[in-house]
Amino acid sequence: MTTRSEPTRHHVQGTPRPVHLPDGRDLYAMELAPRLAPPTVVFEAGAAATRSSWALVQPLVGTFAHAIVYDRAGLGRSAPDPVSRTLRRMADDLGALLTGLGTGPFVLVGHSAGGPIVRLAAADAPDRIAGLVLVDPSDEASAILLGRAFRALEKPVVRTNLLLARAGLLARLYRPMLAALPPDARDDLRREGFTADLVRTHLAQTHTYLDELAGFRDDPPQLGGIPVTVVSGTRTGSGMTARTRADANAAHAHRAAASPAGRHVLAPNSGHYIPLTDPELVATEIRGLVEAARR
Structure with missing residues (x-):
């Protein structure tokens, strides 16, 4: 008697795609719609976020473009990086991922701390970038983000998260995020998104990230004529008061205005986690x- 094998279950974020970096490291990526015409859309998650944070946006994009999500080193299913997690290092990894995908063009999408990463990677090779979408990005024009109070709070908050992760309690703080995701991405995030190793990677990023971002004030990534769309939240919460929201959105408006084809868009239903809301x-x-690049 023969038995039929179970059919392969389709994951909402597509199929795994190997990403081999020049120094021998591997990153974990997933792709949808690889046969659609360029440009390819590549998503960059926030500071301590995995590819699962894009599980509502990427499937929508996969209906009209090749769409790739990945985990930065030390996050999700990607192995830790033995080298310090600087902004420069993270942008170099993204650049190597793009090179492995081909000549482009690419549309890069970065949320929160991923915004400066995609800007820096785009400036390294602007000829292959068709556009940037920055979703509630960290930005050097923000006085509060680079101010003394935020810097004083950042590392203690992340260290508290490390204690919660070790105790198996960190996921409880993110129940609304988990509830918003499709079931398979939710399961991935539960397994991979709240581990002590992930929080240690986040802590490593905090050692230099804000200093490097502050350096953008004097030496910003040069994007030339790359179109830049900045999407801002409009609501408070997730640590953002009315004052910090106004400061962030003013910085976002400034970033959009710096592009010759810039757009500043407000997300009416959202605080910081726009990809979910x-x-x-x-x-x-x-x-x-994507459509502008195809014309």
Whole structure:
């Protein structure tokens, strides 16, 4: 008697794609719609976020473009990096990933701390970049983000998260995020998104990230004519008061205005986690850049 094998279950974020870096490290990536015409859309997650944070946006984009998510080194399923996790190092990894995908063009999408990463990677090779979508990004024009109070709080907060992760309690703080995700991405995030190793990677990033971002004030990534769309949240919460929201959105407006084809878009349903609360809006802004690149 023969038995039929179980059918392969389709994951909402697609199929794994190997990413081999020049120094021998591997990153974990997943892709949707690889046969669609360029440009390819590549997503960069926030400071301590994995590819699962894009699980509502990426499938929408996969209906009209090749869409790739990945885990930075030390996050999700990607192995830790033996070298310090500087902004420069993270942008170099993204650049190597893009090179492995081909000549482009690419639309890069970065949320929160991923915003400066995609800006720096784009400036390294602007000819292959068709556009940037920065989703509630960290930005050097923000006085509060680079101020003394935020710097004083950042590392203690991350160290507290490390204690919670070791105790198996960190996921409880992110129940609304988990509830918003499709079941398979939710399961991935539960397993991979709240580990002590992940928080240690986040802590390593905090050692230099804000200093490097502050350096952008004097020497910003040069994006030339790359179109830049900046999507801002409009609501408070997740640590953002009315004052910090206003400061962030002013910085976002400044960033959009610096691009000759810049757009500043407000997400009406969102605080900081726009990919979870306004995914259709983010996908629409990505579609605009993809279609412009195809014309």
